[in-house]
Amino acid sequence: xxxxxxxxxxxxxxxxxxxxxxxxxxxxxxxxxxxxxxxxxxxxxxxxxxxxxxxxxxxxxxxxxxxxxxxxxxxxxxxxxxxxxxxxxxxxxxxxxxxxxxxxxxxxxxxxxxxxxxxxxxxxxxxxxxxxxxxxxxxxxxxxxxxxxxxxxxxxxxxxxxxxxxxxxxxxxxxxxxxxxxxxxxxxxxxxxxxxxxxxxxxxxxxxxxxxxxxxxxxxxxxxxxxxxxxxxxxxxxxxxxxxxxxxxxxxxxxxxxxxxxxxxxxxxxxxxxxxxxxxxxxxxxxxxxxxxxxxxxxxxxxxxxxxxxxxxxxxxxxxxxxxxxxxxxxxxxxxxxxxxxxxxxxxxxxxxxxxxxxxxxxxxxxxxxxxxxxxxxxxxxxxxxxxxxxxxxxxxxxxxxxxxxxxxxxxxxxxxxxxxxxxxxxxxxxxxxxxxxxxxxxxxxxxxxxxxxxxxxxxxxx
Numbered sequence: 001x002x003x004x005x006x007x008x009x010x011x012x013x014x015x016x017x018x019x020x021x022x023x024x025x026x027x028x029x030x031x032x033x034x035x036x037x038x039x040x041x042x043x044x045x046x047x048x049x050x051x052x053x054x055x056x057x058x059x060x061x062x063x064x065x066x067x068x069x070x071x072x073x074x075x076x077x078x079x080x081x082x083x084x085x086x087x088x089x090x091x092x093x094x095x096x097x098x099x100x101x102x103x104x105x106x107x108x109x110x111x112x113x114x115x116x117x118x119x120x121x122x123x124x125x126x127x128x129x130x131x132x133x134x135x136x137x138x139x140x141x142x143x144x145x146x147x148x149x150x151x152x153x154x155x156x157x158x159x160x161x162x163x164x165x166x167x168x169x170x171x172x173x174x175x176x177x178x179x180x181x182x183x184x185x186x187x188x189x190x191x192x193x194x195x196x197x198x199x200x201x202x203x204x205x206x207x208x209x210x211x212x213x214x215x216x217x218x219x220x221x222x223x224x225x226x227x228x229x230x231x232x233x234x235x236x237x238x239x240x241x242x243x244x245x246x247x248x249x250x251x252x253x254x255x256x257x258x259x260x261x262x263x264x265x266x267x268x269x270x271x272x273x274x275x276x277x278x279x280x281x282x283x284x285x286x287x288x289x290x291x292x293x294x295x296x297x298x299x300x301x302x303x304x305x306x307x308x309x310x311x312x313x314x315x316x317x318x319x320x321x322x323x324x325x326x327x328x329x330x331x332x333x334x335x336x337x338x339x340x341x342x343x344x345x346x347x348x349x350x351x352x353x354x355x356x357x358x359x360x361x362x363x364x365x366x367x368x369x370x371x372x373x374x375x376x377x378x379x380x381x382x383x384x385x386x387x388x389x390x391x392x393x394x395x396x397x398x399x400x401x402x403x404x405x406x407x408x409x410x411x412x413x414x415x416x417x418x419x420x421x422x423x424x425x426x427x428x429x430x431x432x433x434x435x436x437x438x439x440x441x442x443x444x445x446x447x448x449x450x451x452x453x454x455x456x457x458x459x460x461x462x463x
Contacts, residue, residue: 006055009052009055009059010058010059011059013048013052013056013059013060013063014059014060014062014063015063016044016048017041017044017045017048017059017060017063017064017067018063018064018066018067020040020041020044020168021039021040021041021063021064021067021068022067023040024036024038024039024040024041024164025067027239027242027243027246028160028242028243028246029246035153035156035157035160035253036160037156037160037242037245037246037251037258037261037262038160038163038164038167038238038239038242038265039157039160039161039163039164040164040167040168041060041063041064041067041091041164042091042094042128042131042160042161042162042164042165042168043164043165043166043167043168043169043172044168044172045060045091045092045094045095045098045099046094046095046098046099046102046123046165046169047099047102047168047169047172047173048060048095048099049095049096049098049099049100049102049103050099050102050103054096056095057092057095057096060091060092060095061088061089061091061092062088064087064088064091064092065084065085065088068084068087068088069081069084079142083138083142083144086134086135086138087135087138089134090130090131090134090135090138091131093127093130093131093134094127094128094130094131094161097122097126097127097130098122098123098124098127098128098165101118101119101122101123101127102119102123105118105119105122105123116273116274116277120270123165124162124165124166125162128158128159128161128162128165129158131157131158131161132154132155132156132157132158132159132161133154133158135153135154135157136150136151136153136154136155136157137150137154139153149253149254152253152254153253153254155254155259156253156254156258156259156262159259159262159263159266160262162266163238163262163265163266163269166266166269166270166273167234167235167238167239167269168235170227170231170234170235170273170276171228171231171232171235174226174227174228174230174231175228178226178228181226181227181228181280181283186224186225188220188224189221189224189225189229189233192217192218192220192221192224192233193221193233195217196214196217196218196221196233196237197236197237197240199211199213199214199217200214200237200240200241200244201240201244203241204244204245204248204249211241211264214237214241214268215268215271218230218233218234218237218268218272219272219275221233221234222272222275222276222279223279226280227276227277227279227280230272230276231272231273231276234268234269234272235269238265238268238269241261241265242261242265245257245261249261296308297309299372299373301351301354301355301373302354302355302358302373303358304358304362304371304372304373304379305370305371305372305373306372306373307372307373307374307375309372310370310372310374310380310382311431313370313372313382314330314380314382314431314434314435315431317382317384317425318425318429318430318431318434321425321426321427321429322427326384326385327385327386327387327390327424327425328382328383328384328385328386328424328425329383329386329387329388329390329391329422329423329424329425330380330381330382330383330422330423330425330434330435330438331380331381331383331391331394331395331420331421331422331438331453332374332378332379332380332381332420332421332422332423332435332438332439332441332442333361333378333379333380333381333395333418333419333420333442334377334378334379334418334419334420334442334446335353335354335357335377335416335417335418336416336417336418336419336446336450336451337450338350338353338376338377341353341409341414341416345409345410345412345414346410349409349410352407352409353407353409353414353416354373354377356407357379357402357407357416357418358371358373358379360401360402360405361379361381361398361402364397364398364401365381365394365398368384368385369381369382369383369384370382380438381395387424388422388423388424388455391422391424391455392422392453392455395420395422395453396453399417399418399420399451399452399453402416402417402418403415403416403417403451417450417451418451419442419445419446419450419451419452419453419454420441420442420445420452420453420454421437421438421439421440421441421442421443421444421445421453421454421455422438422441422453422454422455423435423437423438423441423455424455441454441455442454
């Protein structure tokens with residue numbers, strides 16, 4: 001079975017590489033040579049090496065051998081196979097060098113500009129230059145090209161491989177981490193994508209200068225979608241552009257027009273990748289900052305606002321009431337006999353009760369009300385635009401509903417109740433006096449037998 005799995009892997013790896021090579025030759029090669037303006041397998045090979053290791057080298061060599069065999073014809077089959085093997089060996093060497101660099105520098109992905117620079121230098125620029133030099137030398141040595149043409153062709157192969165890396169690898173990497181990256185695409189992304197395709201086509205049918213409007217459209221896409229959609233749009237756009245350039249402009253190998261198409265495509269793709277990486281880093285840092293802010297302001301068990309946030313909100317409501325007419329009440333809630341639950345069922349069960357209690361109260365209150373955890377089994381409920389009489393009605397209703405619906409604790413149905421102390425804010429109230437009054441009423445409720453609401457319908461703190 002091991003050899004069968006290995007054979008399947010070879011077929012998938014080698015087959016994918018071969019199909020991309022034939023696709024590149026079909027749509028991006030200028031006659032009569034099979035040297036392509038864009039070599040997509042250069043992006044697939046290093047990614048496969050990064051994911052699966054050195055086991056991909058043999059099938060990639062065979063796939064490259066098969067893809068290049070028809071383009072390097074010789075009178076002798078032995079020479080034909082020899083020169084084709086040199087090209088296949090150069091492609092395989094590139095995969096080894098670029099994949100090794102990626103494994104060394106990109107174990108945690110690209111999260112800093114230096115990583116992007118090192119990945120481009122050691123995983124793209126230098127290995128593709130070496131591959132282009134080997135193949136250019138082989139074309140001269142095999143008598144396929146004169147020395148000058150072989151040098152120019154080596155430059156063209158270098159740029160074509162580099163473009164393949166810049167177009168394919170970002171898509172594959174972004175696809176692999178698609179679930180980790182937040183965000184999606186917006187209607188603006190769809191419009192900008194269609195606009196990009198339209199501008200590319202119009203640059204061939206109407207005016208060449210329209211091509212340069214593609215750059216701001218792609219920049220807009222970077223800021224309007226997550227990196228997978230950005231790279232897909234960029235890759236497809238440049239594939240269309242290169243294919244149309246070969247067909248409409250009748251490009252000749254290593255002509256100035258040929259090099260213009262390559263350098264424009266490489267520049268655009270590299271710029272979009274840099275912007276996309278920077279944008280992803282900013283989103284990550286923003287999300288991390290928001291996460292830490294949430295952790296600092298919310299109770300880690302229940303997810304409710306913690307004491308710090310509650311005190312800030314309470315002070316804000318008191319000051320608001322001092323400036324304008326209205327009403328405002330607070331309620332201090334305490335779960336009855338909570339220690340008994342912990343002692344009987346364990347602290348994990350007690351935590352589960354706190355979480356469920358928080359959820360139930362949150363569901364039963366208004367959006368304007370704020371429920372927070374003061375600590376332990378004690379909670380604070382802020383009730384804007386609510387006087388003491390209305391607050392008593394609200395809390396008594398909550399108390400009855402909670403008591404009527406038992407909690408499931410360690411497989412047992414347990415009746416959970418709570419006691420409440422209510423305080424209404426008046427013009428000369430302070431946050432401290434409100435808390436003290438609510439706490440005093442909570443004490444009364446506990447002393448009176450628990451599972452009840454305590455409030456004095458008086459204006460003791462009124463001037």
